[in-house]
Amino acid sequence: MAVSVSQHAPASPAPERGEKVMRFVRQNRIEVAITVIFAILYAIFLIGAPEVYTQFGIYRSFMSTMPYIGVMALAATFVVTLGEVDLSFPSVMGVSAWVFGASFVATGSYPLAVVLALAVGAACGLLNGLLIARVGVPSIVATIGTMFFWRGFVNVLAEGRGMALVDLRGSAWHSVLVGRLPGGIPMQFVWFILLALLFMAIYRRHVFGSHVLFVGDNEESAHMMGIKVMRVKVICFTLLGLMSGLAAIFLVSEVTYFWPTTGDGFLLPALAAVFIGGTPVFGGRGSMYGTVIGVLIIGSLEAGVVAMGIEGFYTQLIYGLLITIAVTVYAVIMRRK
């Protein structure tokens, strides 16, 4: 099959240094763009409110609250890369939070409560996955259904009442999950960073990440190449359920209180982090690194806006502005040549 010229070219011509840099930028243009956006945003914060942003305190506060949307946004990146969406994960988080609190109250066992909360979260995600991949319900429709169902379920279970869980603080598990390291660094942030590194490796270097990209890109071709399309989808939704359970454990452990509304309000920030991070809704491409930066942006935006002396109700406006700018930049740089 080789054309005659090819015999003399067994390996790629070695690119020069400048060309290598250009190639890196071209292949990672999403990652480069989000990093630039992040740097610009922080430059604005530093100039606008230097007395706040040169102090470590604000970062401590970011680090304690970011991981809740963070761990869910990581898993949601896989779902969005499939070309699907999940609207139910904040409700799943609510169910897991109730299971976590109720089982701790009933048994007094922290690890048992953790395991149950994770298991229930994963089971809710599995149900979404089966409805979507096996039954064939479009994901946006299926998860609107489960979103209302699980939120309603929590309200019924909790009878609309909260649960005080101060005893959580007595356990060594509490220190491991949401304790503070020297310097006041919250443990949930450490866990988030470790998970983020793991998810980034899986997204780009693991066979599972590759299969998610393929299924999102061209389902039929993925099937033809022997990729188990249905299984890949089910795993993605289950993973998001599992991470919603983890988010619930972090949040309830940190505040030692359960509300039936736990998880409400996390839907849009988590999805916004994914979209700001450069994972488009069309599926087949995306960036886990982008999501991590997206979480850092979304997680520091509100406090940053307030610290700059702009009133709190401007946050939504600035969220919207930033998301719109980010997705416009991506649309332009990814435009097919």
Next chain:
Amino acid sequence: MNQNTSQQTPIVELRDIHKSFGRVHVLRGVDMEVGRGEIVALVGDNGAGKSTLIKVITGVHKPSGGSLLINGEAVDLQSVQDARRRGIETVYQERALADQQALWRNIFAGRELTNWLGFMNIREQKREADRLLRTRMGFTSRAITVDSEVQGLSGGEKQGIAIARALHFEAELIILDEPTMGLSLKETDKVLDFARGIRDAGKSVILIDHNILHVHAVADRFVVLDRGRVAGSFRKEQLSRDQLIEMMVELHHTGQLHVA
């Protein structure tokens, strides 16, 4: 591969293959074989049963009767994957590759080289993919590398990648279903060259192409299908291009096969 598989055993042999869909009898006793290092063209009118026959060979449809032998062994194919494991691979123009993914990911899709944790050996995959591009495909320009996305390639190049991938994974028989459809003249030549390359690698091809000129240019043998049966099988030496065309026209009009 079986030890006692001699060079003479056909890769695929069909014996009295029947296929019906409800009351529609599409294949009515097809006998044919494909030898090693041979390009066999399936020709015949629309509805002659070409694509049904291909689907039987590739495990998409189960035959209603008759037997299918692969390397001399009677098989009952369960799926496309099953056929692929036995060395039979189909290359479709549109469905072969995922557009937004890099070439190295496409080449190893579903067959990644991984460690025990499932992490891919990306360096090795890229090296293999690069070797494939340069030796089998003759891509020497810097413009196309293993990191290029498929969407930047031409139709002919995509076909080439899909064929190279099949060969790399030890396909014995590659089925090209309308590989030149919608391609420019130059691209068509390239794809026909790829088909010859498969034969030169000692593997076999079943070619379906509406263009009789393409068929005659590359095939070693023509199997003429007519209403679910093999109406005739000819070696290239037996039939000039004009004779083949004349024969097809006559078959179309009279339903009879005459060889001049």
